[in-house]
Amino acid sequence: MIKAIVTDIEGTTSSIDFVHQTLFPYAKAHLRSFLRAQARRPEVAVQVHAVAEAEGRQLTLEDAADVLERWIAEDRKATPLKALQGMIWAQGYAAGELEGHVYPDTPDYLRRWHAQGLGLYVYSSGSVEAQQLIFGHTAYGDLTPLFSGYFDTRIGGKREVASYRHIVAEIGLPAGEVLFLSDIGEELDAAREAGLATTQLLRDAQAKAFPQHPSARDFSEVRV
Numbered sequence: 001m002i003k004a005i006v007t008d009i010e011g012t013t014s015s016i017d018f019v020h021q022t023l024f025p026y027a028k029a030h031l032r033s034f035l036r037a038q039a040r041r042p043e044v045a046v047q048v049h050a051v052a053e054a055e056g057r058q059l060t061l062e063d064a065a066d067v068l069e070r071w072i073a074e075d076r077k078a079t080p081l082k083a084l085q086g087m088i089w090a091q092g093y094a095a096g097e098l099e100g101h102v103y104p105d106t107p108d109y110l111r112r113w114h115a116q117g118l119g120l121y122v123y124s125s126g127s128v129e130a131q132q133l134i135f136g137h138t139a140y141g142d143l144t145p146l147f148s149g150y151f152d153t154r155i156g157g158k159r160e161v162a163s164y165r166h167i168v169a170e171i172g173l174p175a176g177e178v179l180f181l182s183d184i185g186e187e188l189d190a191a192r193e194a195g196l197a198t199t200q201l202l203r204d205a206q207a208k209a210f211p212q213h214p215s216a217r218d219f220s221e222v223r224v
């Protein structure tokens, strides 16, 4: 009996293109000006410091921006990059320059599942702030009241079994009562090894299917 759903974002609730063609370029375009203007804010400074620690060398602000641009190009799921991207996107959403993309079935089924009493959670490499922003600024309104919690890379990587063990411990349910939704087979494999139920979203005809997991073309095909 499934009592909670943990959902990925990119490729699951929202399009990969929105993340890669809109969000990442927006963060890249505003990165240097953001760092120059905001580097003294403690929450920014701590992330810039973490970039230098990860590189194992001292960095000027311009060096840090170079590293972060490289990490964006490599699609690195590094916590300092994700935290800084979230802060930059916050400015974009506040200015009305960004709208969070969700597939049309996403709000519909999130509302149904919530009304059925299922607990809804997000697990994404994007920071918790970035997760709340994308769901808080959709064409279907603010979806954040539907969620009971958010998890990001601070709980661990999405391909690591331990991350899912920590998530179910935080949710407070047996792993078998939690369903994880993602488009990425390696994430689903890790979740299953931790005991969670899984379903792979195959929204794109070219998506690589992992047949060991149940699959769904959209949320209407997800069996809970």
Ligand SMILES: CSCCC(=O)C(=O)COP(=O)(O)O
Pocket (backbone or CB within 6 Å): 008, 009, 010, 011, 019, 023, 077, 082, 123, 124, 125, 126, 127, 130, 131, 134, 158
């Ligand atoms: C919160 S929207 C931005 C998502 C993001 O930054 C990312 O790297 C995609 O990660 P996901 O785990 O959702 O595939």
Ligand SMILES: [Mg+2]
Pocket (backbone or CB within 6 Å): 008, 009, 010, 011, 012, 182, 183, 184
């Ligand atoms: Mg994904």
